[in-house]
Amino acid sequence: SISGSDLFFKCENFQKAGAFKIRGAANAVLSLSNEEKKHGVCTHSSGNFAQALALSAKLCGIKAFIVMPKTAPEVKIKAVKGYGAEIILCEPTLASREETSEEIVKIKGATFIHPYNDYRVIAGHSSLVMEMLQQVKGTLDFIVSPVGGGGLISGISLAVHYLSPKTIVIGAEPEAANDAFQSLKTGIIQPSLNPKTIADGLLTSLGDKTFPIINELVNEIITVSEKEITEAMKIIWERMKIIVEPSSAVTLAVIIKTKEKFRNMKTGVVLSGGNVDWGRVPFLT
Amino acid sequence: SISGSDLFFKCENFQKAGAFKIRGAANAVLSLSNEEKKHGVCTHSSGNFAQALALSAKLCGIKAFIVMPKTAPEVKIKAVKGYGAEIILCEPTLASREETSEEIVKIKGATFIHPYNDYRVIAGHSSLVMEMLQQVKGTLDFIVSPVGGGGLISGISLAVHYLSPKTIVIGAEPEAANDAFQSLKTGIIQPSLNPKTIADGLLTSLGDKTFPIINELVNEIITVSEKEITEAMKIIWERMKIIVEPSSAVTLAVIIKTKEKFRNMKTGVVLSGGNVDWGRVPFLT
Numbered sequence: 001s002i003s004g005s006d007l008f009f010k011c012e013n014f015q016k017a018g019a020f021k022i023r024g025a026a027n028a029v030l031s032l033s034n035e036e037k038k039h040g041v042c043t044h045s046s047g048n049f050a051q052a053l054a055l056s057a058k059l060c061g062i063k064a065f066i067v068m069p070k071t072a073p074e075v076k077i078k079a080v081k082g083y084g085a086e087i088i089l090c091e092p093t094l095a096s097r098e099e100t101s102e103e104i105v106k107i108k109g110a111t112f113i114h115p116y117n118d119y120r121v122i123a124g125h126s127s128l129v130m131e132m133l134q135q136v137k138g139t140l141d142f143i144v145s146p147v148g149g150g151g152l153i154s155g156i157s158l159a160v161h162y163l164s165p166k167t168i169v170i171g172a173e174p175e176a177a178n179d180a181f182q183s184l185k186t187g188i189i190q191p192s193l194n195p196k197t198i199a200d201g202l203l204t205s206l207g208d209k210t211f212p213i214i215n216e217l218v219n220e221i222i223t224v225s226e227k228e229i230t231e232a233m234k235i236i237w238e239r240m241k242i243i244v245e246p247s248s249a250v251t252l253a254v255i256i257k258t259k260e261k262f263r264n265m266k267t268g269v270v271l272s273g274g275n276v277d278w279g280r281v282p283f284l285t
Numbered sequence: 286s287i288s289g290s291d292l293f294f295k296c297e298n299f300q301k302a303g304a305f306k307i308r309g310a311a312n313a314v315l316s317l318s319n320e321e322k323k324h325g326v327c328t329h330s331s332g333n334f335a336q337a338l339a340l341s342a343k344l345c346g347i348k349a350f351i352v353m354p355k356t357a358p359e360v361k362i363k364a365v366k367g368y369g370a371e372i373i374l375c376e377p378t379l380a381s382r383e384e385t386s387e388e389i390v391k392i393k394g395a396t397f398i399h400p401y402n403d404y405r406v407i408a409g410h411s412s413l414v415m416e417m418l419q420q421v422k423g424t425l426d427f428i429v430s431p432v433g434g435g436g437l438i439s440g441i442s443l444a445v446h447y448l449s450p451k452t453i454v455i456g457a458e459p460e461a462a463n464d465a466f467q468s469l470k471t472g473i474i475q476p477s478l479n480p481k482t483i484a485d486g487l488l489t490s491l492g493d494k495t496f497p498i499i500n501e502l503v504n505e506i507i508t509v510s511e512k513e514i515t516e517a518m519k520i521i522w523e524r525m526k527i528i529v530e531p532s533s534a535v536t537l538a539v540i541i542k543t544k545e546k547f548r549n550m551k552t553g554v555v556l557s558g559g560n561v562d563w564g565r566v567p568f569l570t
Contacts (some may be wrong), residue, residue, distance in 0.1 A: 008406035013526045014526055018406050018526065020303065214298075237528055241298045241299055241303065241527060241528040241559035242526060242528065243522055243526040243528060244526075276566060277570055279569075281562060281569060284563050284564075284566060284569045
């Protein structure tokens with residue numbers, strides 16, 4: 001009734017490790033050869049992918065080496081350690097992350113798995129669409145997904161392309177980190193320059209594997225303000241009584257902002273995760 | 286794994302109006318004669334029952350008069366108004382609440398429905414047990430329920446008595462508002478004197494209808510500290526990614542505190558509601 005649309009929420013906040021990332025991480029780990037498994041996996045992430053890969057590796061009985069900036073919140077480092085991963089701290093720059101990862105790969109023989117710019121990860125995320133179509137028992141007119149590095153929306157739009165080609169995929173992005181919007185507009189990858197948004201899962205730039213998929217298959221990217229994100233997040237907490245992180249709320253924010261588009265339509269709304277930094281909930285501070 | 290027990294959570298935070306109270310309120314409204322319906326219903330409550338009765342009345346097309354202390358938070362008054370009820374403000378004392386309610390009943394001819402000390406309300410709450418037994422597909426060794434005025438646990442223990450007599454019902458209460466614990470111990474109703482707990486749904490004393498049921502059918506009441514309540518609440522928010530109010534978290538707090546009792550048992554855990562005062566979440570301030 002907020003939007004005049006039938007909304008079906010895909011609650012990835014209830015996933016293992018609290019976010020959709022486990023889909024891609026698990027698929028990547030399960031794709032390894034026995035030889036590769038012996039040497040473990042490596043990634044650089046301070047966010048949900050770090051936890052997801054650590055858990056996937058643990059469940060598969062293999063090692064995980066996670067490169068994290070030394071500025072990462074203690075609680076995130078602890079969570080990754082809790083899944084039994086080995087943490088390697090680096091400087092908080094992309095260059096340091098990449099160098100450190102390369103070194104680990106060289107020394108340990110681990111397989112590098114990028115948090116989103118990796119076909120195994122993208123393919124894993126596709127599983128979300130199949131589940132969603134089964135759960136709604138029918139077709140969807142729209143699916144709205146957050147866009148950060150583009151791994152999730154790439155997986156979604158590939159699956160939609162094959163399983164439900166009439167469904168329109170819309171990306172939801174913060175105005176304050178609108179590099180995907182700009183990339184789609186200009187036809188080339190635009191880097192995410194100094195993004196400042198509460199939706200801290202959506203800070204990254206698109207990759208050379210995710211951008212072409214998005215460019216071909218995503219219908220449109222709609223951006224929302226920080227205020228719109230915060231208000232949508234509060235609605236989800238208050239009315240639905242579930243915990244989602246700010247990056248999840250951008251999808252509902254888009255639907256509320258552009259409600260005419262969704263009126264009388266059946267819309268799938270991806271709530272991507274629920275890992276919240278308790279000190280940074282905007283309507284509580 | 287927190288308790289070594291199989292826990293089945295009954296998530297009343299997802300109920301209409303955000304709490305279990307809609308069960309009793311709806312049953313009470315549906316029990317009215319056509320003549321009574323013409324004149325509406327009245328209660329005094331600043332909490333979840335006010336919203337539940339207002340919504341039940343609205344769905345039934347009848348009037349609701351809700352007596353609320355003038356010190357009630359603006360957000361709660363607004364929520365009740367949002368359901369179309371007429372609000373009558375009174376002084377923040379039990380005497381003023383009761384006097385004001387009596388006056389409304391006299392002037393308007395409305396039927397008074399007590400928030401918990403009412404057999405129609407108690408009977409409505411019983412429906413929770415039938416649902417829960419269907420959902421767990423089998424029996425439960427324990428059901429743990431919060432105790433405030435005793436309406437919920439009375440309904441639960443009556444239903445258990447008839448539908449699943451081997452299930453043991455345990456009450457969960459804050460140490461700082463342990464009047465039900467004291468009442469069960471002494472065999473007479475002990476008033477709730479100056480209770481100070483974050484579990485603000487559990488401040489009230491037992492009633493002359495709820496106490497005898499509890500005294501006969503509730504196996505035991507276990508109390509928990511404010512710290513234990515807060516920690517349990519944080520676990521529910523953080524791990525289960527759902528919003529519950531502090532009064533709900535006392536049940537999990539009891540299970541964590543006395544985990545030996547529940548080891549290898551199947552336990553139903555009632556999460557009674559999810560209406561949170563955002564300014565008063567203990568681990569966020």
